[in-house]
Amino acid sequence: MANSQRTGESPLYLSDEQLRQGIEAMFFAYRGFTSDPDRILATMAYGRAHHRAIHFIARSPGTTVNNLLNILGVTKQSLNRVLRTLIQDGLVESRQGSVDRRERRLTLTEEGHALEQQLSNAQRARMRTAYEAVGPESVAGFRRVLEAMMDPEMRHKYHAIKESE
């Protein structure tokens, strides 16, 4: 069962040790990935959950609560708490849908956009530095592996967001 017992049959890059290193790289890299926005958010009363909501509202202006729930994969109670504070603080605007008036269409206010820019600038800066350091071929590989790691439903959502832009 364990790959290390049949190294003759499968290539080195699929060995348990290589996979384990990939797992640890993912762990440490994700820490770096979130650290810059986290630092900014910590100075306000916000956390990672607020960042995620802001990001995807910025990405798909006019999105509904339900759509956001699907993308973020949390409960409506959890999301609602975050949205409530963002709306109260004037970062997010919630308008009744014109076609289906049960829906709430979410958009960022000017203030919300300002924070979104601040957060994504920080996150992109790290990403850009990493991309520049390794070059386009490595970046292409990076993107391919990440996509292959996603659950199929997540992959669909990922593509849907990409293509709607």
Place this chain on the structure above:
Amino acid sequence: MANSQRTGESPLYLSDEQLRQGIEAMFFAYRGFTSDPDRILATMAYGRAHHRAIHFIARSPGTTVNNLLNILGVTKQSLNRVLRTLIQDGLVESRQGSVDRRERRLTLTEEGHALEQQLSNAQRARMRTAYEAVGPESVAGFRRVLEAMMDPEMRHKYHAIKESE
């Protein structure tokens, strides 16, 4: 400042849109990355924090609490709560250090190893499937980008663990 305003100067793969897609890919992929262990852990009274502790104890048997604190980047109180339950449940053994008896040397018990295997098998299976789907060149690029994304201290720890194996 925003890269989208000087697309003529910098390559496409460093555009804000490409960086944004990388950020979202990272977000969705990390969800997949943690989902299999999370599912297993949810059936017991454990969470991701327990998984992380178990992983790095398995990786560096006889490691100290302090070393684990450095790797995991949490407070000792937080780690201690997790370790306490793991020790009580007989998954982790804590022995007084022989050289410096203030230290606690942490190892997995047989039961601990069994759980670690279950968790890492699940996580490696996803990793292996992804790796197989994209091939060794993409994997190499993936690893390069992840490493470039880490904070320098994290990169050191990552290498230290790799090389001690």
Place this chain on the structure above:
DNA sequence: TTGGAATGTCAACAAGACTGACATATTATT
């Protein structure tokens, strides 16, 4: 012997996830 380091523990707290129950509009179906 004294100071500092490593560890453990107690208490209190907060973010952010969860479940379950229930309310209110609105739309769709019968």
Place this chain on the structure above:
DNA sequence: AATAATATGTCAGTCTTGTTGACATTCCAA
């Protein structure tokens, strides 16, 4: 027109995992 389903919001309670701050113990080293 009545009923069912959908979208959203809210209240209450729980859990995990993180945080601070305070304090005790043990042990090494100057």
